[in-house]
Amino acid sequence: MTALPLEASLPRPGRPSLREWLDQRFRYWALAPTLVVLLALTVYPLIQLLRMSVSTVRFAEGRVIWIYSGLDNFRTFLTDSTFLAAMRNTLLFVIVVVACEMVLGLILALIASQTPRLAGLVRAILMIPILVPAIAIGTVWRLMYNFEFGIFNQVLRLFGLPPQNWTGSATFALPAVMVVDIWHWTAFIFLLMLAGIESLPIEPMEAARVDGASNWQLLRHVVLPLLRPTILVALMFRTIFAFKVFDEVFLLTGGGPGNATEVVSLYINRVFFAQSRMGYGAFLSIVTILLTAVFVVLYSRTVRRRSSAI
Amino acid sequence: MIPAKKFDRREFLKATGILTGSLAATALAGCAQPTPPPAAPTAAPAATAAPAATAVPAVSTGMTVPKVDPITILINDSPWFPGFEKLVRLYEEKTGNKVNLAVTPFAGMLEKTRNATTAAESEYDIVNLNEGWYAPFFHGKFIAPIQEIDPDYKLDPNIITYKWSTHWNHAKIYSAEDGIWYGLPINGNIQLLYYRADLFEKAGLKPPVTWDDVEAAAKKLHDGTNLYGFAMRGQKAGWATGFDWMTFLRSHGSDWVANPGVDWTVTINNAKARAGMNRCLELLKAYAPKNIADIGQAEMIQLMAGGKLAQGIMVVASAASMDNPEKSTVVGKVGYTVTPKAADGVHSPTSGIWVMGIPKNLPDKRRKAGLTFLKWALTKEAQMEYTKFGAVPVRQDVYTSELATQQPYRWMKAMADSTPYIGENIRIPEGPQITDSIELHVNEAIAGQITGDQALDKMAQEIYNILQKAGYKTKLG
Numbered sequence: 001m002t003a004l005p006l007e008a009s010l011p012r013p014g015r016p017s018l019r020e021w022l023d024q025r026f027r028y029w030a031l032a033p034t035l036v037v038l039l040a041l042t043v044y045p046l047i048q049l050l051r052m053s054v055s056t057v058r059f060a061e062g063r064v065i066w067i068y069s070g071l072d073n074f075r076t077f078l079t080d081s082t083f084l085a086a087m088r089n090t091l092l093f094v095i096v097v098v099a100c101e102m103v104l105g106l107i108l109a110l111i112a113s114q115t116p117r118l119a120g121l122v123r124a125i126l127m128i129p130i131l132v133p134a135i136a137i138g139t140v141w142r143l144m145y146n147f148e149f150g151i152f153n154q155v156l157r158l159f160g161l162p163p164q165n166w167t168g169s170a171t172f173a174l175p176a177v178m179v180v181d182i183w184h185w186t187a188f189i190f191l192l193m194l195a196g197i198e199s200l201p202i203e204p205m206e207a208a209r210v211d212g213a214s215n216w217q218l219l220r221h222v223v224l225p226l227l228r229p230t231i232l233v234a235l236m237f238r239t240i241f242a243f244k245v246f247d248e249v250f251l252l253t254g255g256g257p258g259n260a261t262e263v264v265s266l267y268i269n270r271v272f273f274a275q276s277r278m279g280y281g282a283f284l285s286i287v288t289i290l291l292t293a294v295f296v297v298l299y300s301r302t303v304r305r306r307s308s309a310i
Numbered sequence: 311m312i313p314a315k316k317f318d319r320r321e322f323l324k325a326t327g328i329l330t331g332s333l334a335a336t337a338l339a340g341c342a343q344p345t346p347p348p349a350a351p352t353a354a355p356a357a358t359a360a361p362a363a364t365a366v367p368a369v370s371t372g373m374t375v376p377k378v379d380p381i382t383i384l385i386n387d388s389p390w391f392p393g394f395e396k397l398v399r400l401y402e403e404k405t406g407n408k409v410n411l412a413v414t415p416f417a418g419m420l421e422k423t424r425n426a427t428t429a430a431e432s433e434y435d436i437v438n439l440n441e442g443w444y445a446p447f448f449h450g451k452f453i454a455p456i457q458e459i460d461p462d463y464k465l466d467p468n469i470i471t472y473k474w475s476t477h478w479n480h481a482k483i484y485s486a487e488d489g490i491w492y493g494l495p496i497n498g499n500i501q502l503l504y505y506r507a508d509l510f511e512k513a514g515l516k517p518p519v520t521w522d523d524v525e526a527a528a529k530k531l532h533d534g535t536n537l538y539g540f541a542m543r544g545q546k547a548g549w550a551t552g553f554d555w556m557t558f559l560r561s562h563g564s565d566w567v568a569n570p571g572v573d574w575t576v577t578i579n580n581a582k583a584r585a586g587m588n589r590c591l592e593l594l595k596a597y598a599p600k601n602i603a604d605i606g607q608a609e610m611i612q613l614m615a616g617g618k619l620a621q622g623i624m625v626v627a628s629a630a631s632m633d634n635p636e637k638s639t640v641v642g643k644v645g646y647t648v649t650p651k652a653a654d655g656v657h658s659p660t661s662g663i664w665v666m667g668i669p670k671n672l673p674d675k676r677r678k679a680g681l682t683f684l685k686w687a688l689t690k691e692a693q694m695e696y697t698k699f700g701a702v703p704v705r706q707d708v709y710t711s712e713l714a715t716q717q718p719y720r721w722m723k724a725m726a727d728s729t730p731y732i733g734e735n736i737r738i739p740e741g742p743q744i745t746d747s748i749e750l751h752v753n754e755a756i757a758g759q760i761t762g763d764q765a766l767d768k769m770a771q772e773i774y775n776i777l778q779k780a781g782y783k784t785k786l787g
Contacts, residue, residue: 062452168602277743
């Protein structure tokens with residue numbers, strides 16, 4: 001190794017040259033394009049959305065007019081019973097479908113991991129619901145729920161039971177949409193869980209076996225704790241996605257009967273695009289963004305707290 | 311430990327240099343290829359000259375169509391679109407003028423129209439406006455008045471205006487004869503009563519005229535399993551159930567307000583409205599399928615075309631499915647008549663039409679090119695062809711023509727008979743909010759979640775709130 005002269009290895013006193021200055025700050029200006037794109041596509045629209053949420057947007061005299069309306073949209077929000085119903089339905093939907101999908105996805109992944117020969121086949125079969133376009137899912141399930149000739153009512157008739165109005169009654173409509181969502185997204189959880197299980201280290205499990213752990217004890221005290229990061233990520237993503245549910249409800253029930261299956265995204269879409277109430281639609285969007293952000297923050301905090309406790 | 315390779319400014323400049331060099335080399339190589347001739351322009355240049363003097367006689371329509379620059383029409387991909395497309399191709403063939411179609415699903419039409427008409431210059435020369443949401447475009451002056459484009463063009467009295475859907479009175483905030491002429495209808499979709507003519511004949515029944523007739527026929531024909539006596543859409547779906555229900559409301563002598571454009575007193579829950587609502591709910595409860603609150607347009611067509619429905623309220627656009635042997639078991643067996651009325655009321659089929667308008671943010675030359683197409687498309691001859699292509703025409707002389715006597719076009723007589731009674735959609739800028747309220751509460755009443763009276767009272771209050779907030783002089787009736 002050739003030693004460098006001492007003065008070359010020491011920082012030069014005084015002002016740095018342009019080249020040095022550029023070198024020192026390269027990491028910042030290398031980030032600039034990303035930052036510009038982020039600002040243009042995320043921050044700017046968000047600012048506009050905020051501005052819109054305190055405005056009334058009118059289409060008049062051949063132009064779009066924004067009129068500052070202060071707390072008008074907030075006052076409308078306080079008396080909006082449809083949004084309340086939509087929020088209630090959305091929360092119920094999120095809790096039920098995410099819980100079912102997490103449990104079913106985990107069980108399926110555990111079974112598949114125990115039968116390596118079948119894992120590929122099971123994975124391929126379970127991938128199908130994810131690959132099917134939403135419009136096809138809506139059509140197929142709507143036909144299956146059909147009162148006259150749907151498969152479910154045909155089965156009921158086989159057993160001498162009366163047919164049910166699956167998507168047209170306030171009692172069954174929301175559960176019917178939940179079933180479709182669970183069918184659609186359990187495979188997603190399954191794939192995440194299976195990948196997580198397959199990447200677990202084998203040593204702790206072998207050690208547990210040597211110590212005489214039963215299957216249940218192995219699952220409860222070794223596999224699930226090791227799988228915890230995967231479970232938490234899957235849980236967070238599915239919760240956020242489920243909160244944004246739109247296509248399944250739109251295609252199966254349109255939010256009806258009445259407000260029985262009205263959900264937040266569907267309602268905002270209608271306020272924005274059908275009713276052309278841009279200001280109020282923006283306000284509802286901001287409320288939804290805030291709720292999601294609060295969930296993510298609380299969730300991250302809980303996860304961090306538990307992790308540090310462990 | 312192997313240190314990570316540092317990607318510094320010099321590395322970045324080096325990589326950028328290599329990439330730029332490669333791209334430049336590729337571009338230079340491309341220059342060696344023969345250059346293709348420039349494509350013909352598809353959009354008209356922004357000039358204000360009148361259409362070129364060279365005129366092509368369009369023999370079939372009897373009118374002389376000037377040669378104009380290519381136009382682009384924003385059009386929805388609805389069941390009648392194939393008929394419209396054929397009409398456009400016929401126009402091209404007969405006149406030599408070129409038309410581009412920007413086809414969009416129904417759901418995207420409002421947004422695209424709004425974007426086009428609020429831009430510096432619209433990308434479309436003609437926009438297709440739905441009666442359910444067109445009011446803001448007329449009221450907001452986003453559409454060019456027809457007589458601003460061609461002061462000599464007069465509205466042919468045979469073109470059905472659907473209660474002056476073509477004109478807008480800015481002071482009344484409503485469509486009116488004394489308003490400014492903004493648009494021309496292109497699809498005359500209205501409600502009809504569909505009935506099984508074969509079963510009616512067998513049972514010695516006449517086509518229903520009143521709701522009592524409907525009930526009597528339903529009572530006779532309904533068996534609850536293989537044949538339902540009466541149905542309409544009951545599913546909450548934008549503006550479907552409420553749209554169908556409007557005929558009950560108006561045929562019993564009520565309306566959503568006392569006199570739209572003149573008196574904004576909310577009357578949707580008056581005694582006549584209650585009678586209309588009760589009649590609707592009674593008929594559906596007794597004679598409709600049990601899942602009526604989940605029945606949309608597709609299910610209505612299935613029921614009627616599948617031979618399971620004796621009578622139903624449907625828009626005329628569904629008629630084509632009844633005689634399609636691939637979709638229907640009742641080919642030639644379905645009859646059509648004007649939507650029924652109360653014994654002391656008047657018929658009132660609701661319109662759900664499409665009106666074409668020319669964006670205001672266009673240079674004069676493009677506006678004239680658009681109007682040239684519309685003028686041609688609304689001639690009797692073009693509308694006759696349009697009907698044969700499977701679309702719903704907008705001329706009364708087409709509905710009363712010889713074509714209407716032919717079996718496949720038997721629905722046309724019912725359309726001609728309906729014209730004097732047409733009840734318009736809710737045509738104010740706040741219309742979509744009001745139709746949302748009606749749709750929700752009618753659906754709730756049909757699903758049995760609330761009573762008919764409760765539904766009407768909720769609608770009345772909500773409509774009053776919407777109108778009051780928007781500045782209309784309103785009160786609860």
